[in-house]
Amino acid sequence: MKRNFNYLSQRKNLIRLTLHGSELPADAPCVVYLHGFKGFKDWGFAPWTGEQLAEAGIRALTMNFSHNGIGESLLEFTEEDKFRDNTLLLEIEEAREIIGEYHRGKLFDANPGSQIGVLGHSRGGGIALLSTWDMPEVKAVCTWAAVSTFFRYPPDVIEAWRQSGVHKVVNSRTGQVLELGWNLHQELIDHGEGRLNVEKAV
Numbered sequence: 001m002k003r004n005f006n007y008l009s010q011r012k013n014l015i016r017l018t019l020h021g022s023e024l025p026a027d028a029p030c031v032v033y034l035h036g037f038k039g040f041k042d043w044g045f046a047p048w049t050g051e052q053l054a055e056a057g058i059r060a061l062t063m064n065f066s067h068n069g070i071g072e073s074l075l076e077f078t079e080e081d082k083f084r085d086n087t088l089l090l091e092i093e094e095a096r097e098i099i100g101e102y103h104r105g106k107l108f109d110a111n112p113g114s115q116i117g118v119l120g121h122s123r124g125g126g127i128a129l130l131s132t133w134d135m136p137e138v139k140a141v142c143t144w145a146a147v148s149t150f151f152r153y154p155p156d157v158i159e160a161w162r163q164s165g166v167h168k169v170v171n172s173r174t175g176q177v178l179e180l181g182w183n184l185h186q187e188l189i190d191h192g193e194g195r196l197n198v199e200k201a202v
Contacts, residue, residue: 002050003108009097013066016041016074017098019108020062021054029115030059031142032099034091034131036122038077038171038178040070049119061108063098065091069178077176084166084179087187088127088150088196095131103137115139123147129201148198150188161185 003022007015018041021028031053035041041062050060064070067090069083077083095118098107105112117140120128125146132138153161161167166179188196 002054005108007098007101007107009066009094011066011093013094015066015094015098016064016070017107018042018047018050018062020047020050020060021058022108024054024057024059026109027111027114028057028059029117030061030102030110031117031119032095032102033060033062034095034118034120034124034128035062035064035068036120036124036145038069038169038173039121039124040064040068040074042070042074046121059108059110061098061102063094065094067091077171077174077178080178084181085183086180087184088130089187089191091127092131092195095127096135099131099135099138113137117141119144120146123150126150126198129198130196133201146198150196150198151192153185158185 001023003019005017007017009015033046041064046062050062053060067082067086069077069079071079101107102110103116116138118128118132118138119142121144125143128141128143132141165182169178171178
């Protein structure tokens with residue numbers, strides 16, 4: 001069985017959660033799934049992965065980052081302003097908050113101290129590594145096609161992005177054009193060799 005929950009973060013941002021295997025014991029191990037760029041918890045293989053983990057006796061907690069662009073319509077990007085304003089440091093902060101709250105027994109009636117692991121896909125793999133490298137409560141980290149760096153744009157794209165304030169990306173699934181705010185790249189300029197360096201986190 002699965003159970004949905006809307007969590008309000010310390011910043012008062014709404015984070016949508018789904019726990020697969022909610023019928024499992026409160027002390028069952030849990031895997032937290034972090035989606036990638038333009039991904040979300042109800043897309044693609046994420047629900048199936050949650051079901052498979054639950055069948056194996058592992059709780060699977062999937063989450064939508066608060067600014068991933070997915071709102072009440074769980075399969076469509078309807079919060080384009082949040083998508084534009086999203087940042088990597090915000091995703092790291094939210095991942096750490098959810099992991100910490102679950103480990104403390106504050107989510108889904110989990111036993112405090114339950115074993116916890118993290119699974120991240122694509123950009124979410126990088127976020128998983130950056131979020132958990134100094135979290136002893138996380139016993140395992142698995143990445144699927146994780147990014148090794150967030151410096152992924154050529155100089156001409158970056159310059160156009162800086163001048164206009166936004167970089168447009170197309171959702172290949174729907175053809176919808178979404179925008180990334182300059183604040184995302186400014187973070188890389190400020191923290192790319194430190195807090196946002198995936199290889200250092202590894």
